[in-house]
Amino acid sequence: MARIVQKFGGTSVADIDRIRAVAARIKREVDAGDEVAVVVSAMAGVTNQLVDWTRQTCKLHDAREFDTVVASGEQVTAGLLALALQDRGVNARSWLGWQVPIRTDGIHGKARIREIPTGEIIRRMREGQVAVVAGFQGLGPDNRITTLGRGGSDTSAVALAAALHADRCDIFTDVDGVYTTDPRIVAKAKKLDRITYEEMLELASQGAKVLQTRSVEMAMNHRVRVQVLSSFNDAPGTLVVDEDEIVEQQVVSGIAYSRDEAKVTLIRVPDRPGVAAAIFGPLAEHAINVDMIVQNISEHGAFTDLTFTVGKADLDRTVKVLEEKRASLGFAVLKPDPNVVKISVIGVGMRSHVGVAQQMFKTLAEKNINIQVISTSEIKVSVLIAEEYTELALRALHTAYGLDAS
Ligand code: ADP
Ligand code: ASP
Ligand code: MG
Numbered sequence: 001m002a003r004i005v006q007k008f009g010g011t012s013v014a015d016i017d018r019i020r021a022v023a024a025r026i027k028r029e030v031d032a033g034d035e036v037a038v039v040v041s042a043m044a045g046v047t048n049q050l051v052d053w054t055r056q057t058c059k060l061h062d063a064r065e066f067d068t069v070v071a072s073g074e075q076v077t078a079g080l081l082a083l084a085l086q087d088r089g090v091n092a093r094s095w096l097g098w099q100v101p102i103r104t105d106g107i108h109g110k111a112r113i114r115e116i117p118t119g120e121i122i123r124r125m126r127e128g129q130v131a132v133v134a135g136f137q138g139l140g141p142d143n144r145i146t147t148l149g150r151g152g153s154d155t156s157a158v159a160l161a162a163a164l165h166a167d168r169c170d171i172f173t174d175v176d177g178v179y180t181t182d183p184r185i186v187a188k189a190k191k192l193d194r195i196t197y198e199e200m201l202e203l204a205s206q207g208a209k210v211l212q213t214r215s216v217e218m219a220m221n222h223r224v225r226v227q228v229l230s231s232f233n234d235a236p237g238t239l240v241v242d243e244d245e246i247v248e249q250q251v252v253s254g255i256a257y258s259r260d261e262a263k264v265t266l267i268r269v270p271d272r273p274g275v276a277a278a279i280f281g282p283l284a285e286h287a288i289n290v291d292m293i294v295q296n297i298s299e300h301g302a303f304t305d306l307t308f309t310v311g312k313a314d315l316d317r318t319v320k321v322l323e324e325k326r327a328s329l330g331f332a333v334l335k336p337d338p339n340v341v342k343i344s345v346i347g348v349g350m351r352s353h354v355g356v357a358q359q360m361f362k363t364l365a366e367k368n369i370n371i372q373v374i375s376t377s378e379i380k381v382s383v384l385i386a387e388e389y390t391e392l393a394l395r396a397l398h399t400a401y402g403l404d405a406s
Helices: 016-031 046-057 063-070 072-087 119-126 153-163 197-205 213-222 275-285 312-324 356-366 387-400
Strands: 003-008 035-040 092-095 113-115 130-134 137-139 145-147 168-173 194-196 226-230 238-241 254-258 261-270 290-295 303-311 333-337 340-346 373-377 380-386
Touching (some): 016 035, 016 072, 035 072, 035 119, 035 153, 063 072, 063 145, 072 092, 072 130, 113 153, 119 130, 130 153, 153 168, 153 213, 194 197, 197 213, 197 238, 197 254, 197 340, 254 387, 261 275, 261 340, 275 290, 275 303, 275 312, 290 373, 303 312, 340 387, 356 380, 356 387
Parallel strands (some): 003 035, 003 168, 035 130, 092 130, 194 238
Antiparallel strands (some): 137 145, 290 303, 340 380, 373 380
């Protein structure tokens, strides 16, 4: 007998037929004698609608009320799935975040899970009851509903699997595994049988939304065996594993892209000690995350240009914060550009191979794609390019690194 957590994403519970199909799948597991806890997302599109309603109501919304609204989608699917299971004769009940309770910190809209008491759920699972837990939501220190950031149900599932000491955490989605790149953009993308935690973490944090970044962090820290698979068929999925469980290591195992970036260029910034601190300090104070940064060496020693990226959603605030400080910072022009994409090639094999970055630059040059910013880490090379070249760049790089499915 195994104890498993199964998570179903938005498209997997998009309507009543899909919820019934999910219930049938869970029943198979229960009939096989396993203890099952389930985590559900809201129906596809519902969270977007809820976010939109809060924005329409009040632009500068109270984050606590925002969470009260956007967490509601998961309440509906948790209840409906419990009903669909009962309808098939399966003993099941729904659990909202506050009922478990899934305790989080108080950062509304982006809360982190701190603790999940599991005594009662385990007692009921042992009696054969399926726990259907609403994903994405928790309970803050202020006793109010929190949410875990977009895509957060993945993290709910992995955290629950860790707390339950589950044998496995199955993440059911609308693709049958983790691919070498987004299969919706590159038709030749290949499904990976296995991927290391580290590579999955980079892929997720660089934009592959198949798993939320925090869920991978959590799986890595608690050694949860995560499997990504489709709720639409029975194809084998992708296992996220330790590096030593991978027999044949590729140099590059995946390519991710993120359209969430925006570029800011400051022209003629005075080139003196303390200027970077003066620019990035106020952004940090406004909780604006800066990702890539390049600063030119100034030709005459007096002025330099500085380019960096922030999240697209933070671009307007970034411009406002810096324009307000223009006099003290002393730059001449601020140029915002939201039409950029960050493309990242990822692979643990990069540690021992040279030439990966060069291959990327050469491939993009052959397609006449200009690179605006570059950044690297031990197992990743990222470039910023114009957004219009996203598909072209992804496909060319996928072929260049030998990743195309034959
Ligand atoms: P869910 O609603 O089930 O959580 P998501 O939409 O959050 O599903 O994530 C699944 C999507 O992730 C896929 O439909 C696919 O377009 C996208 N995706 C991006 N990169 C990858 C990748 N490397 N492998 C698989 N899917 C990817
Ligand atoms: N429903 C939430 C979202 O759309 C959480 C999730 O799907 O994982 O972001
Ligand atoms: Mg998701």
